[in-house]
Structures are given as structure tokens and as C-alpha cells.
Amino acid sequence: MTNIILETIVNRRSTRKFTEATPEKEALELVVKAGRYAPSGGNSQSCHFVVITNREVLDSLKAAVKHEFSLMTSDENTYKSIANSIRLSKKGTYDFIYNAPVLIIVTNKKGYGNAMADSSCALMNMMLAADSIGLGSCWINQLHWLDDNSAVRELLLKLGIDDDETVCGSLALGYPSVDKAAPLERTGNQVDYIE
Numbered sequence: 001m002t003n004i005i006l007e008t009i010v011n012r013r014s015t016r017k018f019t020e021a022t023p024e025k026e027a028l029e030l031v032v033k034a035g036r037y038a039p040s041g042g043n044s045q046s047c048h049f050v051v052i053t054n055r056e057v058l059d060s061l062k063a064a065v066k067h068e069f070s071l072m073t074s075d076e077n078t079y080k081s082i083a084n085s086i087r088l089s090k091k092g093t094y095d096f097i098y099n100a101p102v103l104i105i106v107t108n109k110k111g112y113g114n115a116m117a118d119s120s121c122a123l124m125n126m127m128l129a130a131d132s133i134g135l136g137s138c139w140i141n142q143l144h145w146l147d148d149n150s151a152v153r154e155l156l157l158k159l160g161i162d163d164d165e166t167v168c169g170s171l172a173l174g175y176p177s178v179d180k181a182a183p184l185e186r187t188g189n190q191v192d193y194i195e
């Protein structure tokens with residue numbers, strides 16, 4: 001049986017190498033629509049999607065993220081992806097969105113209990129929609145980690161993200177510049193059927 005949704009779910013991979021081309025507005029709108037049509041707790045629909053294609057804005061965010069991580073220290077207890085962000089930022093080579101031409105930031109209301117759950121549903125819908133129309137995407141967590149960082153927050157405020165919003169996640173998006181890798185076998189995620 002061919003089922004396009006199940007195939008898309010299994011074949012989607014995170015993309016970390018992009019061409020320079022910015023996807024057409026119509027393609028971005030399809031991806032965002034998929035995010036907006038995600039379910040939300042109590043039908044709250046309180047996600048806020050900020051779709052950035054402006055190169056100067058992307059560059060200023062990258063510079064701020066790199067600078068703020070370069071000021072941090074890590075030790076053996078630091079989450080490995082954060083330690084990696086710090087290490088590459090100190091080296092000066094860090095691009096937290098892998099040179100993607102588009103970044104979609106997803107925020108939600110601070111203090112709302114389903115903020116992360118609703119936003120994750122939206123991000124997942126967008127990843128699948130992107131894959132289904134030939135775009136590549138990767139969840140990007142750095143702005144979530146820097147949610148309380150004042151320098152980054154100042155930039156986000158200028159993009160229309162209010163102080164009462166928390167950054168739940170973001171998506172690097174664009175055309176992949178390399179062939180998609182094979183589906184990643186899942187060996188974790190325990191399943192028990194109680195019959």
C-alpha cells in the first residue's frame with residue numbers, strides 16, 4: 001500500500017546543507033499553512049510564526065547567537081549540542097542555521113502549559129510539508145536555548161516577537177544542496193503493545 005503521508009514521515013531527514021536560493025513565497029506559504037493547521041491544546045492557536053528571508057536580519061541573528069555562545073563556558077555536564085555551539089562560536093566559525101536562506105521562528109505565550117507541545121506539532125507539520133514539496137528543513141534549538149538572553153531578545157523584539165512570548169523552536173529551511181540520506185533507522189523509542 002502506498003501512503004504518501006507515511007512515506008514522507010519515514011523518508012524525511014534533517015537537512016544541514018542548503019543552496020543559496022530562497023524558496024518561492026508560495027512554497028513558504030504552503031509550509032507555514034501546514035504549521036498553522038497543526039492541532040493545539042484547547043484549539044488555542046497561539047503559535048506565532050516569524051518567517052525570515054531577509055539576509056541582513058539572518059546575518060544579525062547569526063552574529064548575535066555566535067557572540068552570545070562565545071561568551072559561555074561548557075563542562076562535561078553541558079548538553080552536547082550546546083557545548084558544540086559554544087566551541088564553534090569561540091572558534092568564530094559558527095552558523096547556527098547552516099547557511100539556510102530561511103528561518104522560521106515559532107514562539108508561543110510564556111506560561112501557557114501547551115506552548116511547547118503546540119509549537120512542536122506545528123514544527124513537525126512544517127518539516128513534513130517542506131519535505132513533501134522538495135524543500136529541506138532542520139529543527140534549530142539555539143534561539144530556544146537563548147530565550148532569556150537579552151542581546152538576542154532585543155533582536156527578536158525588533159522582529160515583532162513580544163516580551164510575553166517564548167521561543168519554542170525554529171526551522172532552517174531551503175533547497176537541499178545534497179542528496180537526501182537514507183531513512184535513519186529508529187532503534188530507540190520503546191513500544192509496548194498491551195493486548
Ligand SMILES: Cc1cc2nc3c(=O)[nH]c(=O)nc-3n(C[C@H](O)[C@H](O)[C@H](O)COP(=O)(O)O)c2cc1C
Nearest residue numbers: 012013014015016081138139140141142169183184
Ligand atoms: C527538539 C529538537 C531539537 C533539535 N535541535 C537541533 C539543532 O539545534 N540543530 C540541529 O542541527 N538539529 C537539531 N535537531 C534535529 C535532530 O538532530 C534530528 O532530528 C535527529 O538527529 C534525527 O535525524 P533526522 O531528523 O534526520 O531523522 C533537533 C530535533 C528536535 C526534535
